[in-house]
Amino acid sequence: MPTTTRLIRVGWCGILLIMPSKRSSLLARIIGRTGLVLVLAYLALNLGKAIQTNYRTNESIRALTEQITHLEDRINHLEHAQVYYASRSYQELEAKRRLGKKRPGETVVLVPENVDTESSPEPPNNSATSPSLVQLDETSMLEQARLTAKTWIDWVMKPNE
Secondary structure (H helix, E strand, O other): OOOOOOEEEEOOOOOEEEEOOHHHHHHHHHHHHHHHHHHHHHHHHHHHHHHHHHHHHHHHHHHHHHHHHHHHHHHHHHHHHHHHHHOHHHHHHHHHHHHOOOOOOOOOOOOOOOOOOOOOOOOOOOOOOOOOOOOOOHHHHHHHHHHHHHHHHHHHHOOOO
């Protein structure tokens, strides 16, 4: 059985040190190290929670900042639209479009919508509703479109001379 006697020893600075026995020394070291590990684990856990909370807060701030930027852009767009809708030019365009108004000296030209000629047997006849509609020759429109497309293709494909 080990002894539990204590030794007295003088340290390097002249102080008396009471040396515990080997058994109590081992137990004290185990308890001390276990306590140190528990304290470090507690600190690490709290640090991890703080980092996670900080990350979530930063993500929330980033999302709200993006939302604020988006809403500011929307406000800016709506302010510009409000100015445009209050302008004289918009009011004039809407009067022309909705009420069929025109300025003195202007000529109204109605352009037909793009209609697939193969699926619809005959073009819509709007002459009953607007007598001033000028009937356009479909073959000349198709020929003009073909020539325009050919001109663009020639311009893109041929090198600059």
